[in-house]
Amino acid sequence: MKELKAFLRELEDRSGIEFKIATENGELIYKSDSYRQNTNTTYHSFVLSNNKFVLSINKEFQSCIKLLLYSIENKYNEISLLRYKDIEKLIEGKNSEVKKAKIEMIKKDSVLFLIRLNSNVYDALNVINQMYTSSDIIKMVYKSDIIVLGEFEDVHEHAVSIREAIISNLFCSCIVSFSEISRENFDLESAYKRARECLVLCENFSIKEEVIDYNKLFLEKITYYMNKELKEEILNRVKNKFDELDMEMLNTIDKFVENGLNISNTAKKLYIHRNTLIYRLDKLKKETGFDIKDFKEAAVFFIAFLIWKENK
Incomplete structure (x- = not known):
């Protein structure tokens, strides 16, 4: 917006036209120093990148409004395009191609x-x-x-x-x-x-x-970048047990992890009684050997579970 304001100042100096631009909510974007609102003021709405603005200008400059708005829209589009290109360069690691002042602005x-x-x-x-x-x-x-x-x-x-x-x-x-x-x-x-x-x-x-x-x-990142041989070793240990888990149990596991191993919150999200959830977790321990109510066992289980999901 600083670049646009500088252009509007330059546009006023070159044209000799005094004007004011604000958002449709009344937020001031630019106002000429000597601009005064009076009974001769006319208002014109215009759009820049889906945002609505209002140009306030004296009626004596009415014939210049179209040219004024055309100049503003062109400059705005030019500034936006250059800004997007600068962002693209920064995302792609081409910082040296972007002026230091531009980087400081964002x-x-x-x-x-x-x-x-x-x-x-x-x-x-x-x-x-x-x-x-x-x-x-x-x-x-x-x-x-x-x-x-x-x-x-x-x-x-x-x-x-x-x-x-x-x-x-x-x-x-x-x-x-x-x-x-x-x-x-x-x-x-x-x-x-x-x-x-x-x-x-x-x-x-x-x-x-x-x-x-x-x-x-x-944990997902650790698992994703884990050594391939170690992944295979873990998968071989758990695959048969995890393959036997039904959809109800798989959904329970996902929700339990998603809710930070909190039994009460998980039960609410699953719309089941707290005791029903505890029963399912105890059943999981019998079937897999992991007690995921225990933090350490839950961490190991979740990594193994991710490896299994990755290879489904």
Whole structure:
């Protein structure tokens, strides 16, 4: 927005036209120093990247409005395109090709959301543009996925909101992963790789969650990069036992792990009595030898379970 404001100042100086631009909610974008609203003021709505703005200008300049808006829209599109190209370069590790001043403008404590859909990518981008109208939040399509980059207070809540908005509007499959970036170590390339790795891990291990925090996939990552021979050794030990587990037990295991080994929360999510869940966990211990109510045994079991799921 700083670049756009600089252009608007230059446009005013060159044209001699005084004007004011604000969002449809009244947030000021630019106002000429000597601009004054009066009975001769006329208002014109226009759209930039799905965001609505209002141009306020004196009626004496009415004949210049179309040219003024054309100039603003062209410059906005040019700035947006260059900004997206800079983001692409940073994601691809080509930091040397981006001016240091440009990096400093976007350098902040941020979150990178990576949104993957089975269809309707550009329609989904429109939904996101309507959710986040601030130019401080970057929304773009990159390699058939959508990237959203910006500062968010409750990251997980925003991820859930993005997914729910897309699904309710487009009725399509949607997965959202995210990775946080610190101002001190502003590395978009690594953040993108982490968010993309989330999607790879989810697909590889048939993870049912559709909002994925990179920091919550520690065991999945350990398992994914584990030595092949060790994986085979573990699989050989558990395969026959795990193959015998029915869908009810598999779902119970997934929910128990998803709820942090908390019996009460898991029972609520499964809509069963607490004692029924304990019975199932005791049954699992008899069938597999693992007591997943115990944290250490649960960690070992879960790695073995992931290896088994990977080879189903």
